[in-house]
Amino acid sequence: xxxxxxxxxxLIKTRGQQVTLSCSPxxxxxxxxxxxxxxxxxxxxxxxxxxxTQRNKxxxxxxxxxxxxxxxxSEMNVxxxxxxxxxxxxxxxxxxxxxxxEQFFGPGTRLTVL
Amino acid sequence: xxxxxxPEKLLSVFKGAPVELKCNYSYSGSPELFWYVxxxxxxxxxxLRHISRESIKGFTADLNKxxxxxxxxxxxxQEEDSAMYYCALARExxxNFVFGPGTRLSVLx
Numbered sequence: 001x002x003x004x005x006x007x008x009x010x011l012i013k014t015r016g017q018q019v020t021l022s023c024s025p026x027x028x029x030x031x032x033x034x035x036x037x038x039x040x041x042x043x044x045x046x047x048x049x050x051x052x053t054q055r056n057k058x059x060x061x062x063x064x065x066x067x068x069x070x071x072x073x074s075e076m077n078v079x080x081x082x083x084x085x086x087x088x089x090x091x092x093x094x095x096x097x098x099x100x101x102e103q104f105f106g107p108g109t110r111l112t113v114l
Numbered sequence: 115x116x117x118x119x120x121p122e123k124l125l126s127v128f129k130g131a132p133v134e135l136k137c138n139y140s141y142s143g144s145p146e147l148f149w150y151v152x153x154x155x156x157x158x159x160x161x162l163r164h165i166s167r168e169s170i171k172g173f174t175a176d177l178n179k180x181x182x183x184x185x186x187x188x189x190x191x192q193e194e195d196s197a198m199y200y201c202a203l204a205r206e207x208x209x210n211f212v213f214g215p216g217t218r219l220s221v222l223x
Binding site for chain 1: 157158159160165200210211212213214215216
């Protein structure tokens with residue numbers, strides 16, 4: 001079956017702009033998590049959505065938001081971009097979001113903020 | 115607060131030698147611990163989790179609650195084990211994982 005897909009794969013934006021990233025989970029998976037990966041901070045959890053509801057949230061400012069649609073696809077939005085938002089953004093999906101279920105990662109979207 | 119540390123950024127061993135990747139955590143509850151691996155130009159993927167107590171690709175990891183450690187071990191390293199390894203912790207329920215900084219394992223011929 002198809003894996004987790006993320007679009008776009010690469011994105012260049014300037015400070016102050018906003019950006020929307022998309023994640024399509026594996027068919028049948030209802031939980032989608034988002035992570036930010038940077039050389040300095042490593043992999044950090046942003047938020048998790050399950051059945052269109054945000055269930056868990058990491059320690060990121062309100063500029064970072066997300067949503068999930070009825071087909072489990074998820075988007076994350078970053079408003080008023082800052083240079084420090086340059087990172088690889090990963091999403092991961094799992095069947096129900098419990099730790100019993102393996103989460104499968106997408107290839108990531110690399111965001112560069114100039 | 116939950117925290118995962120991996121003291122080695124880079125670990126180099128020769129093929130056939132034993133390897134141990136260290137992971138320590140801090141968490142007040144009952145954590146679930148995982149090892150994830152990322153091979154070159156591949157996605158991050160689950161290697162093993164402590165609750166299943168399984169051995170994957172010859173790797174094992176034992177949760178030591180007294181020492182708050184979850185070290186990854188393999189008795190005989192192979193060149194194809196070269197990759198980035200991340201230790202991760204999750205609460206009893208939910209997918210909000212805390213990842214360690216990662217250790218790059220390089221297995222030399």
